[in-house]
Amino acid sequence: MKAKLFISLALGLTHAAVAAAKLNVVATFPDFGVIAQAVGGDNIKITTLARGTEDPHFVDARPSFIRVLNQADVLLEGGAELEVGWLPPLLTGARNAKILIDGPGRVVMSRGIRLLGLPTGPIDRSMGDVHPAGNPHYWLDPANGKIMAGQLAEVFSRLDAANADAYRANLKKFSDRLDQKIADWTKALEPYRGVKVVTYHKSYEYFAERFGLSVVGQIEPKPGIEPSPTHITALIPRMKLEGVKLLLIEPNRPRRTPDYVAKATGARLLLLPDKVGAHEKVTDYIGLFDYDVAQIVAALKESK
Amino acid sequence: MKLKYLLTLVTCLTALPLAAQVNAEVDLLKQQLQTVKDAFEKAQAESRRQIEELTKRLDAVAQQQSATTNEQQKWRDWMNSPVTPGRTPPPGERTWSAADPIRLAGGGAASYLNISFAALVAAGGSTAKNIEALQLGGHDPKQRGFTVQNLELTLDGKVDPYFRGQANIILQIDSAGETVIEAEEAFLETVSLPWNLQVKAGQFFTEFGRLNSMHPHTWDFVDQPLINGRFLGGDGLRNPGVRLSWLVPTPFYSELFLAVQNSQGETATSFRNDHEGEPFLGRLHDSGSVKAFNDMLFAPRYVASFNLSDAQTLMVGASAAFGPNGSGPRADTQIYGLDFFWKWKPAHQHGGFPFVTWQTELMMRRYQAGAFTEDLDGDGTLGATDADLNGDGLLNSVPREMLTDYGVYSQIAYGFQKGWVAGLRADFVTRSRRAAYEAVYGNDPDRDQRWRISPNLTWYPSEFSKVRLQYNYDRRSHIGADHSIWLQFEFLLGAHAAHKF
Structure with a gap:
């Protein structure tokens, strides 16, 4: 009886360990989350903060996000000042070194993407909310989806080298499918x-x-x-x-x-x-x- | 024959002008031809020039395209390269270095120090005789005409890999026209301590309730709630100290705070404050000195938040502050608070609107007031070294007593369309019973029952400016009713710090 209990306990623990081994990925917006899901497959767990229906510049810094960020292995943010109005205090509250600005799990999705609308002259606030880093709505070019997926495959492989082959295969599948769809x-x-x-x-x-x-x-x-x-x-x-x-x-x-x-x-x-x-x-x-x-x-x- | 001559002559005569006419026409034609030829050549030259220019432009475009293609090719190569640990970074990445010029409000990636400035100015008036006594907040509008409530300079940034720093320097112009400087906050905060801990150290607002640690320009109303003014002080409860917080590993968000701060001064009004020699709660106060660890101010707080639905968030907290006060030996103050904040913001929001927030705070203060006698020198007669607080020519004394006060405010803000917010706040504050000192000196307006209703309307042209109109209906027991109206303006420059929830 004791042995049985012990075995089930051990199994339970290993199960927990396996579950914990999944990369815990937090995405600020659902678009980043679904691309990460396509690349990460079953090896990652995705949590998305903002909803797709929201104005991306005016998301509430809900306290529950602090808890989610505290547990994250990877944070996917849009960059280009997309989340500047709500993410910084959440990160201070989350006290998670993995996702700080130079943390191993901090991913800026705009990395490597050619941003449009880069201001060419002097800008100030009389011109409205001009983003000095360029237009941050870049995920609406499906070709940029490939760049984002590429970066994610790289990050996931670095953090979870055991599954690098799976990430590479998923990336290829996703990119090929996207190529086909872009043509369509x-x-x-x-x-x-x-x-x-x-x-x-x-x-x-x-x-x-x-x-x-x-x-x-x-x-x-x-x-x-x-x-x-x-x-x-x-x-x-x-x-x-x-x-x-x-x-x-x-x-x-x-x-x-x-x-x-x-x-x-x-x-x-x-x-x-x-x-x-x-x-x-x-x-x-x-x-x-x-x-x-x-x-x-x-x-x-x-x-x- | 004669006729023949005549005919020839006539013919010749007529032919002469004819020939001349033909010559003229030929000249004209030649001239026209030349003009056409010139125009044609000019047009040809023009189109040649245009073609050349277009070719040049096409070349440039082609070059640019090939550059883009090259870039894309590089990307494709990078993406097709094996995904392995230690893979080269993607092409086209430029890393910044600390040698780059310092950008104060980081447009690019560099952000060393964010500077922002907020100005809060009010104009208006009140039926109250003494507006300073009516408005309890240190940054409330306090005079008929204009009040510069708060000029706030905020500096913040990462200190190093371990800390984040923030300083809020406040300038204020008091009713005498004097400019006052306050070091409101200046603290550093750890960014990634183990075990979900965080330390804050320096001069900071005590995390007590919801409003106390918020800066006036983020408030929904022109002035401070009455309970904050009475129990935590006009300038809020803040002092130098250290605060530890623990993010509790609950499935929902919850956080536990404990602050240890100095207990003296006017920014700890219910604690070791000498009230600048003025009587407070029927007694003269002496801020004394710290003799033991428990002479410090201790402020624990627990806060939790729940997502009630996709659109509704609830945040509830319980706070307390304990410390000695200046009314005598073994005289302590305890302040307890409960706070509640609910926000509704639908999934389809535009620019953060519409929304409804409901914020309520309850506070209770137990003030152990020491025994006090006007006979300061203890000689039994009223002399120059004594204090006749009420000027009755008698030596009054009041016993040691527990003064219990409590109050509440509740406010609703409704952002009904982008940039427009309507608000309503109700304040109530009272004493639990008339104190012994009040039997001697009369009802103390600092403890007497009072309530206030404040509707307002705010227009935010953008997140960086606002105009607010507020009306206060005030009823103070033993004083009467007063009406005040205030118009408030705000502008923000520089990095607009992101809002906490």
């Missing part, structure tokens, strides 16, 4: 190359660059500044003149002004998920683009 998406949007769009915030610059949409303006007069009547009355005739077909907004944006602009210009208003989880149907990285591309194609077909 590009083909689907090929007939609409150069189509003019207006967005709410500069969130879709990377998506537009990848698929040849031409972003001609924003509902916001300046990044992070609420639309003003002056800006909107100037935007409407410009959109008509340019023949803007689509008005793209993130699902979390208020609808009143975009609805008004769409009605006044005849542009089609599209709620386009900008992150995984921004729409219930968008649950993984490839699904994000599947959904967005299908939405745009359907809208443009209709407007023809």
